[in-house]
Amino acid sequence: MESWTEGFGKKGGLYRRLRDACAADWQAYTWHPFVHGLSDGTLPLPAFRRYLIQDYLFLIHFARAKALAVFKAESIEAMRDKTEAIRAILAETTMHLRYCESWGIPEAEVRATPESAETVSYTRYVIDRGLAGDILDLEVALAPCTVGYGEVALRILADPNRRAEGNPYQSWIDTYADPGYQAMAKAAAARIDALGESHGGQARFATLSATFAEAARLEARFWQQGLDAAEGHMAAYEKAHG
Numbered sequence: 001m002e003s004w005t006e007g008f009g010k011k012g013g014l015y016r017r018l019r020d021a022c023a024a025d026w027q028a029y030t031w032h033p034f035v036h037g038l039s040d041g042t043l044p045l046p047a048f049r050r051y052l053i054q055d056y057l058f059l060i061h062f063a064r065a066k067a068l069a070v071f072k073a074e075s076i077e078a079m080r081d082k083t084e085a086i087r088a089i090l091a092e093t094t095m096h097l098r099y100c101e102s103w104g105i106p107e108a109e110v111r112a113t114p115e116s117a118e119t120v121s122y123t124r125y126v127i128d129r130g131l132a133g134d135i136l137d138l139e140v141a142l143a144p145c146t147v148g149y150g151e152v153a154l155r156i157l158a159d160p161n162r163r164a165e166g167n168p169y170q171s172w173i174d175t176y177a178d179p180g181y182q183a184m185a186k187a188a189a190a191r192i193d194a195l196g197e198s199h200g201g202q203a204r205f206a207t208l209s210a211t212f213a214e215a216a217r218l219e220a221r222f223w224q225q226g227l228d229a230a231e232g233h234m235a236a237y238e239k240a241h242g
């Protein structure tokens with residue numbers, strides 16, 4: 001078994017059962033062609049730019065979803081963890097703004113960018129699962145994001161095609177390979193395992209796994225919007241220069 005699959009959740013726990021129940025969707029998300037391009041450094045810059053600006057907007061709403069998890073948390077420890085997660089998400093956006101600044105895109109312009117359908121659908125889906133359900137429904141909707149990016153980073157580090165020197169996406173990779181981020185991802189998987197036991201994960205598995213798989217597919221769509229933007233860019237370029 002690969003090292004990254006061992007990293008999150010415990011054997012037989014709810015997190016791994018959710019992940020394994022949507023193996024094809026999970027693979028399509030965590031080893032998407034966009035991720036290959038981050039890893040070997042060949043991702044076209046317009047694809048990354050499109051992704052990163054939308055991801056900044058995504059994180060604002062993701063912080064709101066985590067705030068809802070503070071509200072729905074059933075222990076002070078969980079409230080503390082979630083509060084820390086909100087702080088981490090807001091800190092993560094400084095990486096986004098640094099990239100944008102290096103491209104000459106000021107923060108005001110990033111903020112004024114309209115959200116894409118991919119961004120709206122994913123963020124509002126997660127918030128809706130949390131509003132309609134309890135803390136377990138919400139944590140399961142959040143997990144592909146928090147834990148998934150932890151796994152994506154580990155997959156990149158293990159990738160034989162990885163460009164380790166002079167990779168333009170290195171600071172993106174570092175953000176999620178960071179021990180602090182990895183610890184947060186592990187804690188999120190462990191909380192799902194614990195909630196699975198305390199909140200009837202077995203009896204609720206059909207609903208929970210549908211939520212988890214939906215979020216994994218929305219994550220894959222989120223990468224794909226970057227590649228779609230680059231395709232448009234290439235077509236326009238070829239038209240202008242053809």
Ligand SMILES: Cc1ncc(CO)c(N)n1
Binds near residue numbers: 222
């Ligand atoms: C779409 C997406 N999923 C997960 C993360 C990790 O925080 C992120 N920044 N963006």
